[in-house]
Amino acid sequence: MPPQRATLLQVAQRAGVSRSTASFVLAGRHLDMRISEDARQRVLRAAQELDYRPNLMARSLRTKVTRTVALVSDTLASDPYAGRAINGSLAAAVAHGHLLFIGETEGDPVVEEKMISDFLDRQVDAFVYASMFTRYVRVPKQLKGRPVVLLNCLTRGSQPAQHQIVPDELAAGWSAATTLLEAGHSGGIHLVGNPGEHVFAARERLAGIREGLHTAGARLAGTIECEWWPDSAYEAVSRALAEGLLPRALICLNDRIALGAYQALREAGLIIPDDVSVISFDDSELAAWLRPQLTSISLPHYQLGWQAVEKLLGPPTGPAVHRLPMPVRRRASVAKPPVR
Structure with a gap:
């Protein structure tokens, strides 16, 4: 005993x-x-x-304050890369003397309702409601009127009811375009990926790319459509090259797409970045593993998690949408365009 x-x-x-x-x-x-x-x-x-x-349990019964925060997500916690948002949330909670509970629903609304009820039964003080992919959500009814911050998700409407912490994907697209422009690229720039309107990141990144290029009087030369996975990107880029496409630069919508594009370019006998520059988004570990190392626009997962809990536990301010910067990680995959 x-x-x-x-x-x-x-x-x-x-x-x-x-x-x-x-x-x-x-x-x-x-x-x-x-x-x-x-x-x-x-x-x-x-x-x-x-x-x-x-005895913290006894104290919480007296004060109705447990100094705990619950982070409820769909699949954020189980992703090794996006899980850095958990690290940031945990660090901020510890800095404020709180414990962080983590629950993952896998997108099941029944599981979500039960999980939130269980956290409420344990008198959790506040909630971070998180999403793996940036998207619009409806805050669960059980959380209405409670301290809640949204992490990597938004609610529709011009007046947010909660703090909403998301990456600045629009500015990231602008950064991708201007990185190529600064290297001397003004034509032959192709987008690789599926820029579907239903995907928040794709829509925002594409809008930023177009705006950035437009400021220099440039535009995308075309789009090589594929799913956001290496095999699909490899097949799509290989097919485009076989049909005679000779791009000067590729903007890949994520690092996995860039991996497939790298393989297709190499098989076609093209050298990165001497023949074709490649830039991407996310700055996952893959970006540093590729050779040459991939220039990529970083998703600030740790900072997203930290800011979500900081807004929850820090000095009270009016609710707002906070778009966190996505820095450019400049590596060896971008160079001045070849003379042809």
């Missing part, structure tokens, strides 16, 4: 003070309660000797 934990009364008896005095000292209220320094030191020494730890 585990040893019995020391009680506040035992600490008070060892220190030779009343139970209320010991409680005030351990709560840091010795100054406003005018407790002598000698008594304070006796209480602290007794607590250390007895290895006293406060």
Whole structure:
């Protein structure tokens, strides 16, 4: 059996003070309660000797505050890369003296409802409602009126009811375009991927790319459509090259697409970046593994998680949409265009 934990009364008896005095000292209220320094030191020494730890369950029942946060997501926690948002959330929670509970629903609304109910039964103080992919959501009815911050998701409407933390995909598209423009590219730039309107990141990235190119009087030369996976990108780029396409630069909608494009370009005898520059989005570990290393626009997962909890537990401010910067990780896959 585990040893019995020391009680506040035992600490008070060892220190030779009343139970209320010991409680005030351990709560840091010795100054406003005018407790002598000698008594304070006796209480602290007794607590250390007895290895006293406060009963947080009892305290939460009295104060209705548990100093806990629940992060509810679809599949965010199980993704090794996007899971850095969990690391950021955890670090911010610890910085504020809170525990972070993590629940994953796999997108099942029944599981989500049960999970949120269980967290509410445990008197969780506040919630981060998160999504693996940036998208529009409806906040569950159980969370209405409770402290909630949205992580990597948004609600529709011009006046947000909660803080909403998302990556700035529009500015990321602009950065991809201007990175190529700064390298000297003005033509022969092709997009690789499926820029479907139903995918938030694709829509925002494409809009930013077009705006960035437009400022220099340039435009996309075309789109090589494929799914957001290496095999689909490889087949699509290989087919385009076999049909006579000779691009000067490829903007891939994510790093997995870039992997497939790399393979297709190499098989066609084209050298990156001497013949074709390649730039991408996400800055996953894949970007640094590729050779040459891939220039990619970084998704700030850690910062997203940190900011979500910081907005939840930090100084109160009016709800707003916060778009976090996506920095360019410049590597060796972009160079000035070849002379043809």
